Amino acid sequence: MSAADEALVRLGSLLKEQGYSFTTVTPATHQRVNDRPGNAWAHDLRDVFGWSRPFRAGVLPPQLLGLLEEAGAVRREGEAMRSMVRFSTYDDELFVHSAFPTVAADAVFFGPDTYRMADAASACLAARTAPVRRAVDIGCGTGAGAIAVAKRRPDADVLAIDINDTALRYARVNAALAGTGRVFPCRSDLLSDVPGRFDLIISNPPFMRDPMGRTYRDGGGAGGDQLTLAVLDAAIERLAPGGTLVLFSGTGIVAGEDPLRAAFEKRLAGTDLGWAYREVDPDVYDEELDTEVYADAERIAVVVLTADRPR
Structure with missing residues (x-):
């Protein structure tokens, strides 16, 4: 360093x-x-x-x-x-x-969703009996998810990947603070710059519609779900036999319908993955409902998708 x-x-x-x-x-x-x-x-x-x-x-x-x-x-x-x-x-x-406020283009965010995502990854590991040899945290930010995994699977190699160099810097610092020597921060656009398959893939990609286009916040696409779906596509391709995906995201609910769940169902149809989907919190970021980009949403929910590939 x-x-x-x-x-x-x-x-x-x-x-x-x-x-x-x-x-x-x-x-x-x-x-x-x-x-x-x-x-x-x-x-x-x-x-x-x-x-x-x-x-x-x-x-x-x-x-x-x-x-x-x-x-x-x-x-x-x-x-x-x-x-x-x-x-x-x-x-x-x-x-x-x-620091607050996180307005810089390369700001690295940590907040309630970080806790929720890392908790979901930790819960997955608590229930998992199969070994984890290689894991990856896509869009690692501070590295909190990768570090949570490394603490619970100290023999695993855990990649912490991001396209934000400031995030990778903080992930290195945080891994050193936690003493997790097998966390490896590295620059990669999704999984395009790292090889091989993974026993565990975790991710909390940006999922908001952000007019400022901040890297840590703007998920892209009309619904803010472009990056979330790209993570799912990468995981479908690179998840090892017996591997698990834990994907934490958010979605604007429109007229009682969840467009993210519908997109997940479409992408997962015909794959060999078994999956479960649930709302972690049905009503978050309520102040965003006053903005033009969420004028069609009745609420914003945070959700987690867990998908497993058979051995």
């Missing part, structure tokens, strides 16, 4: 030692909390590294501020400073990711 990456690892390790913990919420909730009286400035570690609030000199201990500067992750705004990274807690680990 670069010196800046090593500084992020040391910073995360020190935060762990000091008992730092933060659960990342949705952007809408984050903004509401930060807009409350008294929350304009950071006063402690969670304000700086969780809530992404500006801070003045003296709020951060000199060692932490020095590491933030070594990492190139502090921005100065007059008398104020602001961390350009956040640290969030999941599965007793810390994960570095982009």
Whole structure:
């Protein structure tokens, strides 16, 4: 890793030692909390590294501020400073990711869907008796899913792939923080740049219709499902015998109908995969229903598809 990456690892390790913990919420909730009286400035570690609030000199201990500067992750705004990274807690680990608000084209998002996706992958492994020799997290972001798999299958080679170089950087840092030495971040457009078959494929691709076109958020296509369906197509081709796909996504429900489920059914018809599909949460991102791109949706649901190839 670069010196800046090593500084992020040391910073995360020190935060762990000091008992730092933060659960990342949705952007809408984050903004509401930060807009409350008294929350304009950071006063402690969670304000700086969780809530992404500006801070003045003296709020951060000199060692932490020095590491933030070594990492190139502090921005100065007059008398104020602001961390350009956040640290969030999941599965007793810390994960570095982009500061709020995540508006940059290469922003790396971590939030409620990350928890849900990694939980779904962990539940799959808890129920699985067959070995996992090779696994891949497609569109890995922070690497949370890949790291969750590696912790539960320490003998497996786990690829963490993304097209976002910032995501791959953070995945490397997070794997080092977690001590998961068999997580291998690498650049690949879906599975086109990595060889072979996989015993486990997990993914939480972007699935929103995003007018700003942000990489971590915009799923492409009229319904935001273009990338989700591309992941499914890749998995159909590259899942090993006895392998499992865990695909976490979202869908706008229109007039009581789920267009993503219909698209899954069409693609899976005629394959050898057995599959199950369920709504994880029937009503998320409700603020998006006020936007033009979701004017036809009555709700947005997050869903998980699990597909298994027979041995």
